[in-house]
Amino acid sequence: MQLIDCPWCGPREENEFGYGGEAHIAYPENPAELDDTEWAHYVFFRDNPQGAFAERWVHTVGCRRWFNAVRDTVTYRFLAVYPIGAPRPDVPVLAPRASAPAAASPDHDAHAVAALEPTDAR
Amino acid sequence: MTRPTPRTPGAELPKHPTHLWNSPEPRRHYDVVVVGGGGHGLATAYYLVKNHGITDVAVIERGWLAGGNMARNTTIIRSNYLWDESSNFYDHALDLWEGLEDDLEYPILFSQRGVLNLAHTLQDVRDSRRRVEANRLNRVDAEWVDADGVKEICPIVNTSDDIRYPVLGATYQPSAGIAKHDYVAWGFARKAAEAGVHLIQDTQVTGFLTEGDRVTGVRTSRGDIGAGRVALAAAGRTATLTDELGIRIPIQSHPLQALVSELLEPVHPTVVMSNAVHVYVSQAHKGELVMGAGVDAFNGFGQRGPFHIIERQMAAAVELFPVFARAHLLRTWGGVVDVTPDASPIVGLTPYENLFLNCGWGTGGFKATPGIGDTFAHTVATGTPHPLVAPFALDRFVSGRLVDEHGAAAVAH
Numbered sequence: 058m059q060l061i062d063c064p065w066c067g068p069r070e071e072n073e074f075g076y077g078g079e080a081h082i083a084y085p086e087n088p089a090e091l092d093d094t095e096w097a098h099y100v101f102f103r104d105n106p107q108g109a110f111a112e113r114w115v116h117t118v119g120c121r122r123w124f125n126a127v128r129d130t131v132t133y134r135f136l137a138v139y140p141i142g143a144p145r146p147d148v149p150v151l152a153p154r155a156s157a158p159a160a161a162s163p164d165h166d167a168h169a170v171a172a173l174e175p176t177d178a179r
Numbered sequence: 180m181t182r183p184t185p186r187t188p189g190a191e192l193p194k195h196p197t198h199l200w201n202s203p204e205p206r207r208h209y210d211v212v213v214v215g216g217g218g219h220g221l222a223t224a225y226y227l228v229k230n231h232g233i234t235d236v237a238v239i240e241r242g243w244l245a246g247g248n249m250a251r252n253t254t255i256i257r258s259n260y261l262w263d264e265s266s267n268f269y270d271h272a273l274d275l276w277e278g279l280e281d282d283l284e285y286p287i288l289f290s291q292r293g294v295l296n297l298a299h300t301l302q303d304v305r306d307s308r309r310r311v312e313a314n315r316l317n318r319v320d321a322e323w324v325d326a327d328g329v330k331e332i333c334p335i336v337n338t339s340d341d342i343r344y345p346v347l348g349a350t351y352q353p354s355a356g357i358a359k360h361d362y363v364a365w366g367f368a369r370k371a372a373e374a375g376v377h378l379i380q381d382t383q384v385t386g387f388l389t390e391g392d393r394v395t396g397v398r399t400s401r402g403d404i405g406a407g408r409v410a411l412a413a414a415g416r417t418a419t420l421t422d423e424l425g426i427r428i429p430i431q432s433h434p435l436q437a438l439v440s441e442l443l444e445p446v447h448p449t450v451v452m453s454n455a456v457h458v459y460v461s462q463a464h465k466g467e468l469v470m471g472a473g474v475d476a477f478n479g480f481g482q483r484g485p486f487h488i489i490e491r492q493m494a495a496a497v498e499l500f501p502v503f504a505r506a507h508l509l510r511t512w513g514g515v516v517d518v519t520p521d522a523s524p525i526v527g528l529t530p531y532e533n534l535f536l537n538c539g540w541g542t543g544g545f546k547a548t549p550g551i552g553d554t555f556a557h558t559v560a561t562g563t564p565h566p567l568v569a570p571f572a573l574d575r576f577v578s579g580r581l582v583d584e585h586g587a588a589a590v591a592h
Contacts, residue, residue, distance in 0.1 A: 058485055058486055058487055059485065070487075071485055071487065072485070072487040075476070076476035076477045078431070078478075093577050093578075093579075094577050097576045097577040098427070100520075101429045101520045101576045102427050102429045102576070103429065103431060105415070105418050105419075105430050105431055105432055105478065106419075107416075107419060107480045110478060112477070112478070128477070130432070130477075130478045130479050130480050130481075131479075131480045131481055132481065133477075133479060133481055
């Protein structure tokens with residue numbers, strides 16, 4: 058199971074999280090001015106890239122807070138994790154964190170190394 | 180007392196043929212290029228030949244024929260959908276399934292063993308009964324059975340009332356069943372190839388050649404190929420292709436996992452699905468228990484998914500079928516399903532007059548195979564949507580005429 062790096066709680070197992078689809082979908086600034094086609098695109102149409110995808114996740118059984126992530130939809134690796142409201146990062150940015158687990162086991166070791174890189178626990 | 184003769188699993192299966200089709204060099208131009216050599220693409224090519232006499236056809240496949248979701252699905256065929264648009268279409272497909280073995284002159288092991296869609300809550304019961312009545316109005320053979328009825332049809336289902344999601348009853352469609360997916364694909368491919376259709380494998384379509392509002396061909400990893408008409412049957416990869424034409428398609432691709440057990444003696448006489456606990460089970464001809472789950476939540480093209488989904492699916496299966504508890508898991512796999520906002524497919528015309536769409540089947544594409552082959556071929560050949568697929572046009576997301584089948588899709592999307 059993949060570890061996901063919650064910005065508030067640190068790396069936790071994937072089944073603690075919920076998925077919220079594409080990130081950065083802004084509510085229309087002037088909703089009254091939208092025609093049916095524009096509404097349809099706001100409500101129904103989302104990107105579906107093979108590769109890096111900015112999306113929303115929620116740490117359902119932890120802090121219950123939403124955050125954004127850039128994840129590769131082919132390898133499933135998380136390339137970056139960042140707060141709601143922050144702009145999408147250009148490059149993979151997973152800074153080593155103070156709360157990263159100590160290198161106590163091969164698994165933890167692998168994660169500590171991977172903290173600079175995309176996480177991958179599969 | 181004589182002992183029963185030991186049964187060799189799979190002994191009654193037909194032998195694999197040694198030769199099914201050629202791998203021709205692509206020509207520079209075809210009347211119709213079908214993008215995607217899965218079940219839908221192959222069936223479309225077959226019906227273009229059979230119903231419209233169009234044989235100058237290429238099916239272009241990036242991998243090998245029927246190696247995508249056609250090789251990864253759980254082979255269930257049924258037509259007990261809620262809305263008229265869906266049940267009419269899937270029932271037409273079921274009619275074609277019933278004659279398909281003769282039509283293709285090829286064994287497909289279509290087995291009409293029935294399907295039970297379980298209800299676990301009072302609301303499930305109400306929704307199920309509503310669906311049965313809707314089905315009957317559409318002449319689909321559906322009935323409501325209570326928990327005892329479920330037990331009678333499939334004795335290994337746990338109908339005790341002390342489990343977390345007790346079985347309160349089920350909808351039952353006796354004419355539903357399963358077929359052998361590989362044989363279905365091979366049957367279509369063989370017949371199409373015999374008629375002169377070029378089945379071109381290991382060739383990826385990377386884009387289109389256009390002139391004004393017409394598509395004049397496809398760009399491929401083996402050079403440009405001209406086309407009078409282009410029929411897309413590339414499932415989750417459709418939007419990647421149409422993006423460059425400015426056609427946005429509301430698809431999200433998700434992994435959908437399935438698995439099989441070791442071979443067992445016949446224990447499971449029908450198909451059992453449960454939308455609430457996310458498992459559906461049938462027993463393959465050889466004897467494996469074939470099980471599917473709901474889709475994985477996140478978008479993914481990796482043809483695999485996380486283990487905890489399988490864990491949940493197994494927990495549900497063992498609760499519903501305690502007899503499975505000691506069965507060994509043989510293998511697991513994932514497909515990539517193209518899910519739309521209303522859990523119905525997208526079929527029909529595009530702003531390019533000779534480019535046709537077929538995608539968005541989500542978790543239900545296999546059962547549609549002959550039905551979509553027939554109706555999509557009609558759409559491509561005549562340039563007019565077949566009446567059975569007309570409701571599934573792309574513009575429904577703007578008009579609001581959705582065909583909302585999340586409930587009857589039987590898998591949580």
